[in-house]
Amino acid sequence: MDDPLFDLGDPPAPPRAAAYRVLARKYRPQSFTQLIGQDAMVQTLGNAIRRDRLAHAFLLTGVRGVGKTSTARLIAKALNCVGPDGSGGPTIDPCGQCEPCRAIAEGRHIDVVEIDAASHNGVDDVREMTEAVRYAAVSARYKIYIIDEVHMMSKPAFNALLKTLEEPPSHVKFLLATTEVHKVPITVLSRCQRFDLRRIPAEKLAAHFDAVARAEGFEAEPEALALIARAAEGSARDGLSILDQAIAHAGIEGGGVQAQAVRAMLGLSDRGAVRDLLALLLAGDAGAALAALRRQYDLGIDPASVLRMLMETVHGITLAKVGAEVDMAQAAEEREALGEWARSLSFPVLHRLWQLLLRGYEETARAALPVEASEMALLRVIHAAQLPDPGELARRLREGEVAVAQPSGAPAPAPDVAATAALPDSLEAIRDLLAAHGRHALAEALRNHARIVRLAAPDLELSTARPIPSDFVRDLGEALRATTGTRWRVTTSDAPGAASLREAEANDNAAYEAWVREQPVVAAALAFPGAELLGPKTRGNMA
Incomplete structure (x- = not known):
């Protein structure tokens, strides 16, 4: 119908539902009493406000989500609050009812400027801000600049800010917030009153x-x-x-x-399942432990998360063993289990479990096959769980408590050489004879340089395939005649000869060390992070 009498206009729009606000925004602290876990900072600010000793710049630092930006807004409200009747002054307990408090809470106050340094980090942005600083506040007591993530400002921008930050007009306050305070220049830090906001317990x-x-x-x-x-x-x-x-x-x-x-x-593993898995690891039940891990994996649990919770459990056992304060948030059965393990496990075992799990967690976190990597980590834990710690193992080896079989085909450790014949019949015997008569320098030269081609006392033929000292042959012949009472014929040839005593010892020690590393108990000890073989590496160390 075109008759204007019947024109009722557009139908009324349905009422729009208020947009949902996430809890992190809905329950943002609106007063210092609602700011949890930062009591020391609140007390300091309160005293400063009451005594009129307010700094011109504050730096708020801490991990994400502990209240840096919220604290900055609260400080802005505290400094600009005028009270319900409009006659109030700066207070640590802003009323939240006056126009400045409401405008700051809603983010619409013209004199409280929030700057995101991630997107306004250039020198032109800072120059614009420093120009505006000269002008007095429009309606508030203080003009306040909140610079969030200030560490992302460029170096020229920081330099442009320094002079204004050090000597701002009396009506201006700067509130800087950052999660990475180490990236803020020391010249900026020295111009601010710093507050480190703690992680909330x-x-x-x-x-x-x-x-x-x-x-x-x-x-x-x-x-x-x-x-x-x-x-x-x-x-x-x-x-x-x-x-x-x-x-x-x-x-x-x-x-x-x-x-x-x-x-x-x-994606967390059930703590009871984790305790069961740890019990299987300590019992050495590889099959059941791997099956338990696979069950967690089939439920969608990240293998790295399982290892992390195992680490948390071992940490809890260690704290219980040293008598740390009980975490009342833990379930009663968990506290009982941790206490029982604390009584039965030694500190070396707990430290070893932590090291092995930490190594396994790091490997799993970066592995192309996470579940396979975590299985190998658990097997390593099972293999080493009941072994003695490296210090205890070294003591047992040193004291002979651990039986060590000799490698196949290897000669037994050489006994002390005793002169049983009138003339020495080996290079070792010649060296020992010279040392016994005080000719240590010549004995050492013999060990390092002499390569026997033929020995039939008193005839000795040495190789010159590798150079030897020019007077070595003469001195050796004279020393042998003096110590044995027999004239020796010491000659040389260019035949290769046998290895010197020094070379033979090095070859034997290398073979012996390789064999020691292959022993199961030693190989298990070397699996510990940072473990190394200090001894015995030679047969002589076992004597």
Whole structure:
């Protein structure tokens, strides 16, 4: 119809549902009391505000998700809050109701400028900012610049910022945030008051996540929250993102946030299954251990994750053995199992398990065949779990407690040489005779240079295929006549001759060391990370 009397206009649009805000944004701290795990920094800032000793620049550093940007915004609110009645001053407890507090919280305050240094890192960006610094704040007490990820600024940009950062106008405050403080020039660090935000302890994260889950109308198992807190690695934002996903899963499956669902979601192995696997490793049951690993792999668990949880378990056993404070987030059966292992396993065994698992984890993480690499790592653990540590092994070898068979065809260790004949009948006997009469220099020269072609005392023929000292033959003949009372005929020829005593010893020691390395108990010890064979490497060391 074209009659304007019947023109009702466009149909009303359906109301638009508010966009969902993820938990990490919805539960961003709005006051310092909501900032968890940073009590020392809050106390310092509070004292500085109360005593009017505010720095002109602050540097906030720490790992991702511990509250650097949130803290910067809180500082901006604390400095610009005017209170509900508009007459307040800077305070560590901003009201959150006045216009400056609301505008800063919503990110729309004209005098609080947030700059992402990742995309505004050039000298032109800094020059634009330093030009604007000269002008007073429009409506706030302080004009505040929050520069996030400041370490990504270029060197010229840092240089352009230095003078302004050191002597800014009294109405300007700089708040710099970074996850990589080592990349910030020392000239910038020296101009800022630095706060190192700590990783948030797992128990505080778990309590925070429990409060968030309840606020969202979901129950959460304590073990599920503990798993999320561990996976967050001290980051509240990471943990809230995981919790968001877990709540979404619970909304579909029902029953609240359950540990089993979180474990499956994160690809983590069941801690009970990990304890069972460790028991199989310590018992040396290779077949059952590999089957248990394959079951975890078939469930979608990353092999590297299994090795990592084994490492966490060994670490927990070691802490229990030294009497460290009990982690109340652990299940009762886990604490009992760790305590039992702590009583039965020695420190050397625990240290060896840690080293072997760490090596296996590193190999698995970069392997083309992760599950195969993890299986080989577990087999290495099984092979070495019950062996003595390298120090104990060396002691047993030294004291003869470990029986070592001689290599096939090798001569027995040579006994001490005793002169049983009037004239020496071997090169070794000649050397020992000379040494016994104090002619050590000549005995050493004989060991290093003499290669026998023929010996039928008192005739001795030496090889000159390799050079020997020019006066060696004369001195040797005179020494033999003086020590034996018989005139010796020492001659030379260009025949190759036998190996010198020094060469023979080197060849024998090399063969002996290679054989020692092949012994099962030694080969197992050398599998330890950083292990090396210090002794015995020669037969003489076994005497």
